Amino acid sequence: MEFAELIKTPRVDNVVLHRPFYPAVEGTLCLTGHHLILSSRQDNTEELWLLHSNIDAIDKRFVGSLGTIIIKCKDFRIIQLDIPGMEECLNIASSIEALSTLDSITLMYPFFYRPMFEVIEDGWHSFLPEQEFELYSAATSEWRLSYVNKEFAVCPSYPPIVIVPKSIDDEALRKVATFRHGGRFPVLSYYHKKNGMVIMRSGQPLTGTNGRRCKEDEKLINATLRAGKRGYVIDTRPLNVAQQARAKGGGFEQEAHYPQWRRIHKSIERYHILQESLIKLVEACNEQTHNMDRWLSKLEASNWLTHIKEILTAACLAAQCIDREGASILIHGTEGIDSTLQVTSLAQIILEPRSRTIRGFEALIEREWLQAGHPFQQRCAQSAYCASKQKWEAPVFLLFLDCVWQILRQFPCSFEFNERFLIVLFEHAYASQFGTFLGNNESERCKLKLQQKTMSLWSWVNRPSELSKFTNPLFETNNLVIWPSVAPQSLQLWEGVFLRWNRTSKYLDEAYEEMVNIIEYNKELQAKVNILRRQLAELETEDGTPDSP
């Protein structure tokens, strides 16, 4: 298919762009296969350069022959284009609609994007499972890499390489896979070096109504327990949902068959409930005329912060089991690709200092989200404005990022990255020139040949010039476990994302600049003092007479 077929009017003059907090600009609107561009005629500067895939919904209306298109983006921005001429406006609108909802992944921008920067490090090879495993293998020999899923045959949503207990062979893994939802047999998610406890994750056990059991499954997870120790299974569904799942062939670990494991149900919402929550929240934030009562009631009704609290609570519980109780845990919900990953990844943020560094966080996203098979393509297909709600759309990843932001706010010096980094990840998960978040799992990414055909987000992010923007000036390594507060009074609306387009942040940005200046100045002064001290000491030894005060 040629993009040209979809673009009936590639160019319109005298288009006026309206954005909140900016004066209106008049310019020429151009449509390309992947972008909507508006450049003002004065000095041919681009005022707007928008990826079609970032467009969530459009509205059009007419007053006489003047058409107006309102574009609502997946990053929650709303802009307005006034287009003279009804035909032009209709053409533009239908082109945008078609181009922003392309069916085929291979038509997406990442397959066409040619980087304008020199690739220093290929992000596709930055976080290989083998390297990640090396970090563990120095501390423990109880685990091994398994290639049982090399052809994606055992579990379609798992990567080719997973970490499993050394004592369990591939044959057993194949059997366990038949007993777990989606073939997602328990694998290692995190190894806590401090005490050797682990987080494992999986899909639900397929016990069904007649209490089916699987010896290999029991053996596998028991293999992770020390003699005489008990472990915890954290089920991210409420008990009744887990019980109902048995009717559909699913279920949960029965005490009788897993006597060494205690099961805790920690309910975390999924799917459309989350999507609706997001829609309501964004709607509340966009309404500028709400009085106080209406704002607060809408904020409450969105339930967004309730979900944040739920997720953080479950993650803290998991971290607590590991660090305080000295117990290993297995986490799953139904499929083990949404709430499960929120909990395992956040628990690592709490427990593991490395995951709070930039590279460590990237590795975490690579391991716990991309390789672990979170279906980004489905979940992030649409955002808060789209009318056609599909049940597989859900802001699971955004909720995770929001939770990280909440912890970052409470421990502002313990993270190497800043809020900007989290926002960039949110943006790229929904619309990007990079291939990283395309596809739903490694198997799909492999088939799409993303490594060969697209650029990795990490190749761009990890360049020094970009990294400096994402670096937290306050960072100082903190090797402790960090326990966030989950009280409602301690949680806040993530303004940087949800109010980003609804208010000016000029004064806050300036204050941030000033803070950076103070820190930079401090470093400079310290360096200078050190140089002077050295100079003085040299002079003193030359003199042979130390300065007596």
Place this chain on the structure above:
Amino acid sequence: MEHIRTTKVEQVKVLDRFSTGNKSLTGTLYLTATHLLFIDAHQKETWILHHHIASVEKLALTTTGCPLVIQCKNFRIVHFIVPRERDCHDIYNSLLQLSKQAKYEDLYAFSYNPKQNDSEQLQGWQLIDLAEEYERMGLPNTHWQLSDANREYKICETYPRELYVPRIASKPIIVGSSKFRSKGRFPVLSYYHQDKEAAICRCSQPLSGFSARCLEDEHLLQAISKANPVNRYMYVMDTRPKLNAMANRAAGKGYENEDNYSNIRFQFVGIENIHVMRSSLQKLLEVSGTKGLTVNDFYSGLESSGWLRHIKAVMDAAIFLAKAIMVENASVLVHCSDGWDRTSQVCSLGSLLLDSYYRTIKGFMVLIEKDWISFGHKFSERCGHLDGDPKEVSPVFAQFLECVWHLTEQFPQAFEFNEAFLLQIHEHIHSCQFGNFIGNCQKEREELKLKEKTYSLWPFLLEDQKKYLNPLYSSKSQKFTVLEPNTISFNFKFWRNMYHQFDRTLHPRQSIFNIIMNMNEQNQQLQKDIQDLESKIKQRKNKQTDGVLTKELLNSVHPESPTLKTSLCFKEQTLLPVNDTLRTIEGSSPADNRYSEYAEEFSKSEPAVVSLEYGVARMTC
């Protein structure tokens, strides 16, 4: 001391306020004439000033002892368990007596002695001089003059002696107007904007009833508009909801009839009265104090308390006032009913938006002295300093502080002071440790001889200035740089550090603010070090040039010795004044955080780590 029967109780437990389990700390409780003191097993002290106690409650006896719950005006809540009921009863009775004094003379300020001599004490009181402040505004001038009409408090008992009025307003007009205004609080100047030549004036409601009028009052208002050479019309802001103002007419009070006053534009702004505000705060505290609070309950409680709505209303009124002056160049007369609550809020907040001086530490003190203390905001009644009518208590001044806090959040670089400064002031309006906020008007304060018998708070705050400085403050802004806050609802947030100041587990575990503040201080020290080092090096070099011949020879022969190098490295490390305390990580206990009811899952009990902070008195005791 006659109220104290038991001075010391051992084996007292303090329960964590939010813990759903029975996490507690054990220690000893002491009762002194001024404070309740708890010292836990780690020797950590919690001081509670008797005047800070808002309520004491004895709950039903439990197996572990007798629970005693103390709620403080600074929003600290402490839950003691006293092993023996008799001790509990004694303490309870003592606190009831000690926290509610009948006479001003029994307040802490009259016995508090910071070891200053008389002249220091007097100097302290003279630190804030309102005459100087009016001078700073450029008064008197051709349009405004100091009136001696109230020199003996004859016209209005609750006003200060010194008042600025339009030059053309004669004494009979002032007297006439004062008779037409509630409590004699006739229109006077609160702030003069030199650039715009416009004034903020304040008064109480007119006694207009349904039809009464007063020519002198009409004249006085006209004089105020005439004192503005640029704009002939003036705004009259009635800060009450229209309904309340209308209801007042039945009692012979009310609001200005636009037909009777020439050149006025009348405007209601709808701030609720002290009773609504009191119960609103009550509801807010109930919500925020709930154990196991859910997010939804928190926000629906926040909404139904109406607290943020009230804060927004005050802010909107102040913005209206500031705009009238900045955009329309018009003078504004502000009143409510008596003109000492909402009027003080709006006048002071409006001035703070207009004039950057009030955003400095000293300027903020001046603002409080002027619009709150001198114009007769009834601090003692509103804060319940004495055992009086509970219906007179209301968080009007606290709302003003909260509005200022919201401004500091929106404009992080516009204020010289920080949040701690606001919290400290709030602490002291209730502490009765200093004389400033005792009494309800200047006349009463003079009668109490506060300046001789008590100390002023301001010099103590100034002395401790370092703690209250905003490290991001940018002083470059011009005097009349106006703040234009955005009052979209989402800009108003629950002030956690006020209402949960003592619930440390709810706070961020690392404070950017403290780090930057310390770094700023450190930078100053480093600058000094650099100067020192540079001058020392210069001296050395001068010395060396004297004996340069011999030295140079030596230098070329002897390279730096390795021992020297190592010692330098060592030096560098130890000399770096990296302040470890800056980066201490707190909150390393999951037990602090009520993740939920999973406690029974775990057998191990966590060491209790409730952190109780020092009480207010520590600063100066």
